[in-house]
Each structure stands twice: as C-alpha cells, then as structure tokens.
Amino acid sequence: MPDPTVTSRIGLVAATAAGRRHAQTVAAAWPHARLVAGESVTDALRTAWAQCDAVVAFLATGAVVRVLAPLLADKRSDPAVVVVDEAARHAVALLGGHTGGNDLAEQVGALLDARPVITTATDTVGLPGLDTLGWPVRGAVAAVSRAILDGEPVQVIADAQWPLPALPPNVQPRPVVAASAAGTGAASADTGAASADTGAESAAESDSGAEQGSGYRLFVTDRVVPLDGRTAVLRPPSLVAGVGASRGVPAAEVAELLHRVLAEAGLDPASLRCLATADIKADEAGIRSTADALGVPLVTWPATRLAAVDVPHPSEVVRAAVGTPSVAEAAALLGPDGRPGDATLLVGKTATAMATVAVARHAPRGRLAVVGLGPGAADLRTPRAVAELRRAAVVVGLDQYLDQVRDVLRPGSRVLASGLGAEEARARAAVAEAVAGRAVALVGSGDAGVYAMASPALEYADERIDVVGVPGVTAALAAGALLGAPLGHDHAYVSLSDLHTPWEVIERRVTAAAEGDFVTLFYNPRSRARDWQLGKALGILAAHRPPDTPVGVVRNASRPGEWVHVATLATLDPTVVDMYSVVVVGNSDTRVVAGRMVTPRGYRWRS
Structure with a gap:
C-alpha cells in the first residue's frame, strides 16, 4: 500500500x-x-x-x-x-x-x-498472493491460490523467465514456452497484425487445451489464453505500443486502433508497459488521454533517437514531416528504456486516417536487489530490506548473515550461502542468477554499499538486469548511536585491512584524515593476522590532535555480546579491538559528556 x-x-x-x-x-x-x-x-x-x-x-x-x-x-x-x-x-x-x-x-x-x-491465507503462511505481485491477474485467481495453499500441483506456464518471487515446491514451472517465429516479424503495413502472433496464440490454445481438467495452471504471458475454473493468468509488463498521429487526432481513434491491433494479434492490453511516441507528440491530447485511460505512462523520444532504430517499414514521407522515418515502430522497439535489442516487433505499423500503432514485446530482465541488513538486530533491519528478501526467489550471502534472516524468507526461496573470503564468488553468483531472469537478493551487513557486497556485484552487473539498492544502518551509525554523538561533524571512514589495499595507500588516507581533523572511523581494525595496523593508525592521529582525544570502541553493535568502551588516544589498548569492532576517534573538539562521546556541530542555527 x-x-x-x-x-x-x-x-x-x-x-x-x-x-x-x-x-x-x-x-x-x-x-x-x-x-x-x-x-x-x-x-x-x-x-x-x-x-x-x-x-x-x-x-x-x-x-x-x-x-x-x-x-x-x-x-x-x-x-x-x-x-x-x-x-x-x-x-x-x-x-x-x-x-x-x-x-x-x-x-x-x-x-x-x-x-x-x-x-489473508497467503500472508499467514508466508506465500506470495497472486494479486500482490504488482501485475494484473485474471481468471480463477481464488481457485489457483487455494490450490497453492493446499499443496496441490500447480503448473507455471510462461513465455519467458520472469523474475517471480519464490513459490512453494508444489508450484512447478513448465519449460519456457517461446513465442513462435510467426510472432517475431512485423505484420504488413496494409493488413495490420491479424496474423502477426497467430503462432504464439495457437501455442497458448494448444498448451492450455492439452491440460484441461488435469490440474491447476498459472500462465505468465501477454497472450490471450482460454480460461477455465483452474486457470489464472499473470500479465507481465512485456508490451510497448508505439503511437504516431496527426495533429489533433481524437483519443477515440487512437484507443480504437490500439485495442483492435492488440485483439487481432491475440495480445492482452493488461500487459502494456507504456505507450511510446516522438517528443513532438508529447502534448498530443489524443495520445496522452489514451495512455491515461490505460493507466500506463507515455514515454517520448527525440526524432534523432527514433531515426537510429532499424525498422521494417521506414517512410520518407514521415522523415520529411517529423525528422525520423519511423515513429510507431521505432518507439515501440525503444520502449521505456531505449534498448531496441531487447525487443521483438510483433505488430508492424498499422494506420487509420490520423493514427498509427505498432507493438513490440520486450524481453524480461532479471532483478538484483543488493540489501543491507543493518548491524544485526532485527529491529534495525529496514522494512524495505524485509520486503526485498520476501520478493526474491534466490537469496545470496555470507552464511552467518543469512542465518539472521531465514525466518523472513518465503517458502521455496533458494538460498546460496558461502563462508568468509568468498565475496567475489558470491557477487558473481548473484549476478549470474539475475542474468538468468530470476529475482535475486544479495545481502550484506550494515549497508551493502559500505565495505560490502554492492561494489563487487555492480562491477559484474550490466544492462541485462535491473538493480535495486536497499540501504541499511551501517556499523558506523550503530556504533555512533551507542557511543553518543561522535559523528556530529565531518567524519571519514577508513578500512585498515591491507588484504586488497596496500598499506602505503591506507597510511596516506589516515594521514589526510588526521591533517583535516576529521572524526575517523576504522573498519576492519584488527585481526589475529593483522595486529599492528591499528596502533600505527592511532599513532598518526595522535601526532595531529591532543592525547586526551576520545576514542570509542564498539564490538558486536546490536548483536549478542555487545560491548562499548570509551578511552583516549593516550590510553586505548589496541588488544581490546578485533574484527567485530568499530573504532571511532574523535576530532580535536570531541569531548566526553556524562560518559558519552560528543562532537560539536561546529555551527549555530541562525534565527
């Protein structure tokens, strides 16, 4: 909601x-x-x-x-x-x-x-309701939902691999039903789309007809399929209608042409993702009101961009009028994202006196959510993080982080867990699952973009997938809240791990933070194999600020064994610090007030 x-x-x-x-x-x-x-x-x-x-x-x-x-x-x-x-x-x-x-x-x-x-039955048992996936759903929704709940066999019959949430074991996909070759080419400009997708429609009829009475079915398709008391249909946002028009075209003419073209092609309007046209038609009331009536956005492209799209029916007359040889076909292929390579023209340009329509099918894209789980406590995990974990069919992460969230995953979620040191492998696995068309959540502690999994994952992610970033409460913020208000002014984060960053580079960064008088937070401060770096870094800071500068250490923030310690640059014993700790070193103005670290804001509000 x-x-x-x-x-x-x-x-x-x-x-x-x-x-x-x-x-x-x-x-x-x-x-x-x-x-x-x-x-x-x-x-x-x-x-x-x-x-x-x-x-x-x-x-x-x-x-x-x-x-x-x-x-x-x-x-x-x-x-x-x-x-x-x-x-x-x-x-x-x-x-x-x-x-x-x-x-x-x-x-x-x-x-x-x-x-x-x-x-609600599906919510009480942790299953995704068919009407909660964000797509239109038609047919015997209640009957199929009940079958899913009761553990009866339900077949998922899809035209492509869409990034659906996890479904329980009794819901099994049938191998993807590809649209026929007849549906991949453009229809004649004169005859429209009456035969453009008949092969795909026949496949749908055959597919569903063969299964009549043999179980429950869930189609995931933009095609019109026969319905019965055991069949539901999810309409994915796969279709883009390109629209061209003369100035002052009536909305009724645009709408009638669009619905006729879709009906003749056996395509359902509920799968329209958007209408698309040229920039110069952005204010055309007949086009805009048609999009509004359908409840879809209107996407516009400049003529130069449309002209670069290869189309089967270019027109020099159209080029002379608007600067591109195609509006409807080119706009349909560009779609909402400008990726014609992902699209197949199903219906070539079909015209009336004042309007032209073409329809393209856009391939689904996998979905990768990079999720920050926060510092550990469930109540510091954001609702959006929980929603993304429940949206995913595949969840990838460090084993100890995944143990924190197994209770919120939906039944049927596939979990890919690995141990410490496998960050690159986890990132590659998550991206590969998304490229395969699945809904994936890659989890990290704190905020996934801060010394965590977002960076390696996005190095491999490309335009084939959609990426969603979910921020989390960082270790620094959790530690700061426990220490008081040490982050009240400018501060710098520095990782002291030299496993991937040479110590010479780390040392320069610590020196810069010291010279700039930044409050400094050390991540990965000390381990059994790296036991000298923290002392060296504290020495650099001590050369630029008073020995009584407060230093806070927080171990296992918000987790069992939480420990908070406040000392000074002169008194801190580095041996109390380990890899589960964050070290916060104040600037020259940081003070301890009633046992809490406080860094003044450094400015005053003006009245």
Whole structure:
C-alpha cells in the first residue's frame, strides 16, 4: 500500500469518545487521514467508503460488516478497511488485505500500539498472493491460490523467465514456452497484425487445451489464453505500443486502433508497459488521454533517437514531416528504456486516417536487489530490506548473515550461502542468477554499499538486469548511536585491512584524515593476522590532535555480546579491538559528556 502519510485518502469513522480519541491520534500523524462525519455512524461509514481510498473504522467488526456488505463490488477496486476495537488493542484487516488492508493494519497497529490481525491465507503462511505481485491477474485467481495453499500441483506456464518471487515446491514451472517465429516479424503495413502472433496464440490454445481438467495452471504471458475454473493468468509488463498521429487526432481513434491491433494479434492490453511516441507528440491530447485511460505512462523520444532504430517499414514521407522515418515502430522497439535489442516487433505499423500503432514485446530482465541488513538486530533491519528478501526467489550471502534472516524468507526461496573470503564468488553468483531472469537478493551487513557486497556485484552487473539498492544502518551509525554523538561533524571512514589495499595507500588516507581533523572511523581494525595496523593508525592521529582525544570502541553493535568502551588516544589498548569492532576517534573538539562521546556541530542555527 502507498505510504498513508503521502498519497492515500484515509477515512476515519468513530462512534464513541474513545474511538474519536484514537481517530484523532491517527489524523494528527497522517495528514491525509480525516474523521468523516455523517448524520449517523452508518452514514459516515458509507461516505468514507465512497470517498476514500481506505477506511479505518473504530467500531465493532459486526457493525462494519452489516453496513459495508451491500456495497462490496470488486476487491481490486473496493477500499481497504481496517477495524480497530474500542480499547485499540487490535487492528483487524477486514477488507482488501492484498490491496493495502494488511499494510494499513500494520501501520495503524504501530501508531496506536495495537496488535495487527492479518487473516489473508497467503500472508499467514508466508506465500506470495497472486494479486500482490504488482501485475494484473485474471481468471480463477481464488481457485489457483487455494490450490497453492493446499499443496496441490500447480503448473507455471510462461513465455519467458520472469523474475517471480519464490513459490512453494508444489508450484512447478513448465519449460519456457517461446513465442513462435510467426510472432517475431512485423505484420504488413496494409493488413495490420491479424496474423502477426497467430503462432504464439495457437501455442497458448494448444498448451492450455492439452491440460484441461488435469490440474491447476498459472500462465505468465501477454497472450490471450482460454480460461477455465483452474486457470489464472499473470500479465507481465512485456508490451510497448508505439503511437504516431496527426495533429489533433481524437483519443477515440487512437484507443480504437490500439485495442483492435492488440485483439487481432491475440495480445492482452493488461500487459502494456507504456505507450511510446516522438517528443513532438508529447502534448498530443489524443495520445496522452489514451495512455491515461490505460493507466500506463507515455514515454517520448527525440526524432534523432527514433531515426537510429532499424525498422521494417521506414517512410520518407514521415522523415520529411517529423525528422525520423519511423515513429510507431521505432518507439515501440525503444520502449521505456531505449534498448531496441531487447525487443521483438510483433505488430508492424498499422494506420487509420490520423493514427498509427505498432507493438513490440520486450524481453524480461532479471532483478538484483543488493540489501543491507543493518548491524544485526532485527529491529534495525529496514522494512524495505524485509520486503526485498520476501520478493526474491534466490537469496545470496555470507552464511552467518543469512542465518539472521531465514525466518523472513518465503517458502521455496533458494538460498546460496558461502563462508568468509568468498565475496567475489558470491557477487558473481548473484549476478549470474539475475542474468538468468530470476529475482535475486544479495545481502550484506550494515549497508551493502559500505565495505560490502554492492561494489563487487555492480562491477559484474550490466544492462541485462535491473538493480535495486536497499540501504541499511551501517556499523558506523550503530556504533555512533551507542557511543553518543561522535559523528556530529565531518567524519571519514577508513578500512585498515591491507588484504586488497596496500598499506602505503591506507597510511596516506589516515594521514589526510588526521591533517583535516576529521572524526575517523576504522573498519576492519584488527585481526589475529593483522595486529599492528591499528596502533600505527592511532599513532598518526595522535601526532595531529591532543592525547586526551576520545576514542570509542564498539564490538558486536546490536548483536549478542555487545560491548562499548570509551578511552583516549593516550590510553586505548589496541588488544581490546578485533574484527567485530568499530573504532571511532574523535576530532580535536570531541569531548566526553556524562560518559558519552560528543562532537560539536561546529555551527549555530541562525534565527
């Protein structure tokens, strides 16, 4: 669900003084939440249902059910509803669990210190609901979801390897069904796309027909497939429609042409990722309103970029008019990312009096999430990190880090664990899994971009995959919070490990930090094999700041065995430091106040 404090209109309904107090707490925290008034509670609840994206009712569950039951229409469009009891002990996700209700119950619970109550079957057992993957889903969604939950065999039949979340063992993919050669070429400019994808459509009909009555199926395809009581279809965002038009083209003409082309090609509009056109058509109301009606973005490209795309039906007339021999075909192939090499033209340009449409299929891209787990404690792990771990089908990481998160992984997740010293191998394995089209999470402690796995992974990652970075609470931040406020002014991070960086380089960096009077944080400060580097680094700093400069050592921040020690440059014993420690050396202004390190900000707010 979108952040309730930013985008959602949340209606609050209460009947009692206690309920109104709880509602006021929510309204004070969330600017877009408001108490809905009415001549009666029933009237207020109906008004909130009609006007808001979500409803939080401080009422009895039975009362809410009796009022809202006659208003239910479609779970994909009905508002999410959460019910909070009189004492605010529970926040029950009553309606729309997979359209925001479950998340809203969690958020309301956190705000009111109430226990969220989630009863959605897939959520309670840790499985991804088919309607939570972010793609349109059609067909027998409830029946297939129930089969997944009950452990019955479910076949996944996909046109390509899409980065789906982990699915349980009873959900087995059939080998990828490639689109036919008939669907890879462009249709005639005169006849349109009536035969462009008939091979692929026939494959779909044959594929599903052969399995009628033999089990449950989940198609992952942009093709139209026959539906029955055992078949659901996920619509991946694989199609891009390129659109060209004369000035002032009616929206109805663009929309009618687009839907006709898709229907004749056996393609579902729900798989449209975007409409694409030339920059000079960006303000064309007929094109823009068509994109809005479909709920997809409109992507535009300059004529010079479109002109560089090889298309089957270039036109010198079009070149003379807009500076490129193709708008519709070239824009369809460029798609949202400008990668024509990933696209196959399914439908060549098809024209009416004022509009032209072409359709391309864009290959799926694997997904690599580089996830920082924080310093170790579960409550310092970000919700986004947890969401990415549950989004992944493959999770890669150091064995001891993976042990911290196994409880949040979905059933069916494949875990690739390795020991210390295998960073390069882990990075290569994660990228290889993503290149194969899978959804992958590569985990590291703290923030994955700080002395961790993001750097080696992104050295190997290329344009074949999408990369998502998930920040985490760093060891430095965790240590700083335990020490007090040592990072209140400029500070520098330095790793003292010379396994990959020559000591001469490290020494120059420590010297620069000392000369600049930076608060200095040492990562990898000392090990059994590297027992002299920390003393050498502290000596460099001691030559540039007073001997009573505070030095903090934090070992196992937020983990079992946590230990915090404050000394000075003159008194610190390096032997108390190991590889599980972070050392924080203050600058010349850092002081110890009530046992806590404090570095002044160095400036004052101006009134």
